[in-house]
Structure formats: structure tokens, C-alpha cells
Amino acid sequence: MISIQVKQLTKQFGSVVALHGLDLTINPGELFFLLGPSGCGKTTLLRSLAGFYIPEKGSILFGDEDVTRLEPHKRNTGMMFQSYALWPHMTVAENVAFGLEERKVLQTEITKRVGDALASVRMEQYAARKPNQLSGGQQQRVALARALVIRPRCLLLDEPLSNLDAKLRLEMRAEIRRVCKEFKLTTVYVTHDQKEALSIADRMAILESGHILQVGTPREVYKRPTRKVVANFIGETDFLLGKVLGKVGNYVTVETAVGKFDGIFGDPSNIPAVGDEVTISIRPECWELHRDAEHRNSVRGRIGESIYLGEVAQYEFVTSNGPTLKIFERNPRFVDGSTRGELYATVEPEDVVVLVD
Numbered sequence: 001m002i003s004i005q006v007k008q009l010t011k012q013f014g015s016v017v018a019l020h021g022l023d024l025t026i027n028p029g030e031l032f033f034l035l036g037p038s039g040c041g042k043t044t045l046l047r048s049l050a051g052f053y054i055p056e057k058g059s060i061l062f063g064d065e066d067v068t069r070l071e072p073h074k075r076n077t078g079m080m081f082q083s084y085a086l087w088p089h090m091t092v093a094e095n096v097a098f099g100l101e102e103r104k105v106l107q108t109e110i111t112k113r114v115g116d117a118l119a120s121v122r123m124e125q126y127a128a129r130k131p132n133q134l135s136g137g138q139q140q141r142v143a144l145a146r147a148l149v150i151r152p153r154c155l156l157l158d159e160p161l162s163n164l165d166a167k168l169r170l171e172m173r174a175e176i177r178r179v180c181k182e183f184k185l186t187t188v189y190v191t192h193d194q195k196e197a198l199s200i201a202d203r204m205a206i207l208e209s210g211h212i213l214q215v216g217t218p219r220e221v222y223k224r225p226t227r228k229v230v231a232n233f234i235g236e237t238d239f240l241l242g243k244v245l246g247k248v249g250n251y252v253t254v255e256t257a258v259g260k261f262d263g264i265f266g267d268p269s270n271i272p273a274v275g276d277e278v279t280i281s282i283r284p285e286c287w288e289l290h291r292d293a294e295h296r297n298s299v300r301g302r303i304g305e306s307i308y309l310g311e312v313a314q315y316e317f318v319t320s321n322g323p324t325l326k327i328f329e330r331n332p333r334f335v336d337g338s339t340r341g342e343l344y345a346t347v348e349p350e351d352v353v354v355l356v357d
Helices: 042-050 092-102 107-120 136-149 166-182 194-200 218-223 228-233
Strands: 004-013 016-026 031-035 057-062 077-080 154-158 186-190 203-208 211-216 238-248 251-256 259-265 277-282 288-290 298-308 312-319 324-330 343-346 353-355
Touching: 004 042, 016 042, 016 057, 016 211, 031 042, 031 166, 031 194, 042 077, 042 154, 042 186, 077 136, 092 107, 092 136, 107 136, 136 166, 166 194, 194 218, 203 218, 203 228, 211 218, 211 228, 228 238, 228 277, 228 353, 238 259, 251 277, 298 324
Parallel strands: 031 186, 031 203, 077 154, 154 186, 259 353
Antiparallel strands: 004 016, 004 057, 203 211, 238 251, 238 277, 251 259, 277 353, 288 343, 298 312, 298 343, 312 324
């Protein structure tokens, strides 16, 4: 296992700066995700780690070795692409063996390692087949075996599941995590799929316009976004504009168009002053609906449009004096029109995140 360190990494394409002096540390054996909208720099960063792009400034370290300007084939990284990139005229075994043959490994060793790699992804019985005889999920397993067979120092994945259907994506998420942990691989995984990242990442970085906005565990990034753009990108949320009325310890009171809220700071290093304008972020599933108003952080309103999904209902909650909120109710009680009327939506202070920008 190795760590990966990125120090003040800057990459330009002509006059366009794709990465702006990035600093990032990925721990040994960590499954680390890079997320962000299209054009945010996540694939540029991954390709810089692979050696396909040489940065204008900064450095990349694999462990203690500076690989910033090392050729891709000398970095000993395994890479999986969105398109699988399997040779159609070769069998599964020949595809997996290709990297070892290029490295002049002895044939007896190649046979053993190919067998082990295919077994690790449960594809040994398909060794003699051609790629066009496999399903998309099976082809993805072969691509994973090919990346593993060279025994890489780290594994780099570029949106590897985007071509699979929903059921296969769920299956391969778990499979990729199992294999990475079994082989104790430091893994960097690029995706635009938030659920994919939340479900299997150890940690993640959110990028925008070549900057890293936040790094943390899935729970930290989802529950405690430090900026509005992060809260908006990961999951769904209700935003309310407000003004800081007061602060006590880790809690802050904010006046909004729908009432006062007690909440917590999203970024403890960027604390607003009393009177400052802020935005509060509340996840739709954090709201609770009640008939009475005897609750902290309470908003009065009524249910407008609703979507019933069985275990959960999604409501448009029309407030009495402000914006419409989105509320997700588990084990729905208020979806039936006969139970409607004036309601109160409440939320715990720990689920009210106060953001400065």
C-alpha cells in the first residue's frame, strides 16, 4: 500500500487552467473518490496521476517517490476506463495477460497470475471467450482483472460503471470495493454518480473549476457541507436565506423568511458575525411533520404536490409566509388527502447547516 500526495498541482491547456494549485493526500489502502460537475477537473487530476498529463507546476508523490514527470508505464498503476478498452480479437485470458507480456514476464508466471486475477473477479470460467461473448458487467470484471494482474501500486478508475444498467452498477459497486480492500489497493475513483460515491468511498473530494472545495468521509460531506455548492451537488437540500441573530458555542440562530432556526456551522473555520447574511441548508429527509407547533425550528404550512413511493413520500411543503420546501417523509402518514390541513415541519438543530457561501 502506498499513499498519494498532490502538492500545489497546476495543469493548463493553453490559456485554460484546469487545476489550480491543488493539495491532496490519499492514505494507503484508501478508496478515494473525485466528484464534481463536468469540467471541474476530476478527470484531469486522475490523468495527471496516471502520467498522461504533465503538470505545469507542483508535484505528485507515490509514497516517497516523486513521479511527477515519470512516464505512465513506469508508474505501475492499474487503470480502468469507461469504455473497458478490451481487445476484441483476443480472448479474456489474452486481454488480461497483455500487460504482463509487455513487461516480459515469464509465461509460467503469466499463466498463474492471469488465473489468480480472473478468479479474484469470479471470471475464471470465461477465460477462453471473446469480449463480444460477454455481458457489460462481465466485460467490466475483465477490465478490472487486467488492471489487477500487473500488481499495481495504485488503481485509477475513470467512471468505470457509467455504461452499465442500474442493477449491474449496484452489483459492481460492491465488487469493486471488495476487490480493492482484498488487494489492499490505494484507489482513486472518478465519478459523477453521487450514490456511487456515498455508498463505497472511504473519503471523497468535491471539485469545482479546478479547485478542491471539500474533502471528507461520505457522511461528513453529506451531513456537514462547508459550502453551498457542495450541499447543492451532493444530494438534495432546501436552502433558506437568513441573517445571523446570535451565537452560543457551536450553535447559531438565524432569522429567515419562514422563521428562526437554531443550527450549526458548516465550516467551523469560517464563522459569520452577528448580522451577517448566510444560507441554511436542510436535507429533505431531516424534516418531520406534526399537527402542533410545540417544537423547536418549526415552520407552518401545508402539503401541496406529493409523490407516494411506498416507503417514502416526497412533498412540496407550501409555507405560510415564504418559499416552498421539499420534504421526504419515511413511512408516510400525511400522503392521504383526507389527513391534510395546516401542519408544522420541524427539524433538529444538528440538521440545520449554516453556510457562509
